[in-house]
Amino acid sequence: MKVKKYTAGSMPEAMKQIRKELGAEAVILQSRQVNKRKFLGLFKKPQIEVVAVKDPQPIAPKKQVSPKQEMRIKERKDNTNTDVVSPELQELRQVKKLLHQSAIHTLTYPFDYQSAYHYLLEQEVNQPLAKSLIESVMGKYSAKSQPTYQEIVKKVEEEITQRLQAVPFQGLTYNQKLVYFVGPTGVGKTTTIAKLAAESKLKDGKNVAFITADTYRIAAVEQLKTYADILSVPIEVVYSNDDMVKAIHKLSTYDTIFIDTAGRNFREDAYIKQLQEDVLINKEATMFLVLSLTAKSQDLLNIYDQFEPLPISRVIFTKIDETRQVGGMLNIIFKKSIGVGYITNGQDVPDDLVHPTPEFLSSSIMEHAYEN
Secondary structure, three states: OEEEEEEEOOHHHHHHHHHHHHOOOOEEEEEEEEOOEOHHHOEOOOEEEEEEEEOOOOOOOOOOOOHHHHHHHHHHHHHOOOOOOOHHHHHHHHHHHHHHHHHHHHOOOOHHHHHHHHHHHHOOOOHHHHHHHHHHHHOOOOOOOOOOHHHHHHHHHHHHHHHHOOOOEOOOOOOOOEEEEEOOOOOOHHHHHHHHHHHHHHOOOOOEEEEEOOOOOHHHHHHHHHHHHHHOOOEEEOOOHHHHHHHHHHOOOOOEEEEEOOOOOOOOHHHHHHHHHHHHOOOOEEEEEEEEOOOOHHHHHHHHHHHOOOOOOEEEEEOHHHOOOOOHHHHHHHHHOOEEEEEEOOOOOOOOEEOOOHHHHHHHHHHHHHOO
16 A cells, blocks of 8 residues: 655646556545745745545454453553554554545545545535535446546536526615625625625616714724715714614615624624614615635634524625635535625725626636646
């Protein structure tokens, strides 16, 4: 059994090296993104580290032993000096552990399917969904077929697109006057509001107004005031529920009122309860949950869980231009059965705003799989 670790700029590049050195029968044990430092502590471009094995032997099931045999084995272990463990033995144990972890998921996949599967995991698509996508694609070919890696990747992209057809992709409909934006601090809510307000006013000809309740951060209030000046729209700053009621009444003649809620630590239960109280005042409203794609996939799910008590209409994914790993979108969409309103891909107002489609999401997730 030959085990080797590979480091490359992308998963396809790593797979190319593995195929060349270990052959098409190689099995991927582990893949992860690594960040290496350069001189003066600066970071290099993130790379992919892949551990692969050639011709692994099937993991034999454990033999049944009697209680007396177990006791003898334990005594032998206790009498063995384990203070010093050779690097070779440590590596063997690690390989055995990785083989156990990966046996169920990858040993049955031909090499190019493994490559596509691990690319999805690299994109932070969760394991069950990645497995489902790969096996759906495998089912489209006969047992004798040997599609290339590029063909498999294309089929995976098509499969993602097909599954997204049932997902609602819809931005503002202007059916409701009030539009709330909620989300943790740092996700780009204020800039996103400015983009939507600019599009509503300049492209759709709507009369819009701002309300900000994000008074915990002075910079956020000043930022929205600046956008209000640029767009020549009114803005109200509120500090309480009473202020909110008065502000909404004052701006009632406007077509759409964009409401920027406080961006605080989403793990604070009191913060979520306060948002619930604010929203209860105005039940007839659209609510966007704003999520940054620079967050880890599990963090995105945790954030959604915290905001789930609120009447979320759709999600907005921001900062797609700041990361190469965007598969977390699929986990949120399918696990939470939620639609997508917008995706932002930069800081420019109002230009860097995307009205997404199933094709846009699938191509965004799979685009780096085609790199050589």
